[in-house]
Amino acid sequence: MPDEKFKILLVDDHPLVREWLASLINQQPDLVVCGEAESAQEALGYLGTMSPDLAIVDLSLKEGSGLELIKTMRVAHPAVAIIVLSMHDEKHYAERAIRAGARGYVMKRETTKKIIAAISQVRSGKLGVSEEVAALFAERFVDNHPRSRTPVEELSDRELEVFRLLGQGMDTRSVATNLHISIKTVQAYCARIKDKLDLANATELLREAVRWSESGVY
């Protein structure tokens, strides 16, 4: 019953990875690679004609960013599930990928052991991520520090404004210019936001701001 095989589109700019990933997938009895693309443009073309069930997308592509491709796909082809396969550490990128609309994240160095499992997890409607990432996500939902953790909603209007601009990729100076306030004032706001959201340092503050900004809450 070849028609009932789960169709997969590979989007990766590295030919060797595409070639052998396809071999590995095709070797599975119920999976088949229906197409390979090396750029976002090419991938979008295939999506229209091949109607795959799943796309495995590398974050760095020949042209265009994988993350942008994922966002576009969520709108144009919502039925196609996406697994991200990347050289980058899941600690830094898995959450961004999932927020952008991917259903799974596999690091390339773990491809052989994780990719097939991730495909079947996603196929059965679950998130295809490592246990570490799953634990990280769970931690975000479970409030470990009930007294100190404050939701973003509790920020004052001005603090929220600063937080939002940071999330858009501005830094202290740009925020100061944008809001017509002094750098010292922005720093004071940052200190209060860090306190309220229980963030250890400016790096975490920036990460949290970007995360919040990308989740599109505001």
Next chain:
Amino acid sequence: MTWPESRSREGTMLITSAMVALIGLGDYLISWQISLSVIYVYPIAIAAWYVGPRFAYVLSILTVVLFTAGDLASDIPYTSWLIAVWNAIVRLVFYAVLIHMLDYIRSLTVGLETRVLERTTDLRKEIAERERLERELLEVGARERRRLGYDLHDGLGQHLTGTALAVQVLREKLARRGAPEAVEAARAVDLIEDGIALSRKLAKGLQPVEMHAGGLMQALQEFAGATTELFKISCRFECEAPILFSDASTADHLYYIAREAAGNAIKHGKARNVIISLDVRDEGSLLTVRDDGIGIPHSVPKNGGMGLTIMTQRAKLIGASFDIRAIPKGGTLVSCSLPQSPSIVEPSHADRKQDPHYA
């Protein structure tokens, strides 16, 4: 012999001629028994030095003519006219020797001055060239490290991923056939994956500052953590509010300045606490590394070790000012201040797009 250098050639010629005429007149008026021939030396010497030997010869001939004419005119009782001629020749020879010597000394002095000037210019050029090379060296180093890091992470890493997949395909085929070699193939996959992990680690070492705007903050944070663990001291990174550097090279240099300073504090300063801080001010950005060690000698020699030179050079390269000083109560403060703001980063992560292996 003092003579204003600024006086023009023609002016000098005129004045010296006038002097000769004046002395000649005096000579004529004073008794013939007193010879004024020595006094003529002054205008002739000036003419030789400031105008040139040819004019000086003309002037000395004029002198001798005037002198002799004066003598003859005042009816000097020479026993023979030959004596007057002899006297004139003696004077002429005397002046000629003087002019020749002065000219010789002058050409030596001028030659020396020219040579000193040439050498100084050469030296300046050499110094500028050396500084340029030092800068180039740092830049090339950074560029090469970035390229190598990228090649390792993206090139080799991807290649090894493909290889691991290939062997995995083989392993599954062997396993399906029930071949015992499947175990060995699995081992090979593990080895290749260890290789990927190793290449990642090497890439990280080569390129500690990740190529995105927040990379410097992240790298310094990680460095502080790693230093605390490795040296069993307290190394903290302080940064009040996010500072972004969209220029990878600036971020890189600041990172290495901080690293060098912290390294010095621990190795030479025997510090127990090191605080690296990154601060944004109205005037610009400021990186400081403070420690509570034994401090540095009061006067840091200009070539106080390679590390200091390189830190200074790095600061110069990114247009920052660099300063290292002892803290009165003990310890050292290294500061590097970047005058203009780190380049404004456009919203919506425009910086990310420059990152070749972003994500």
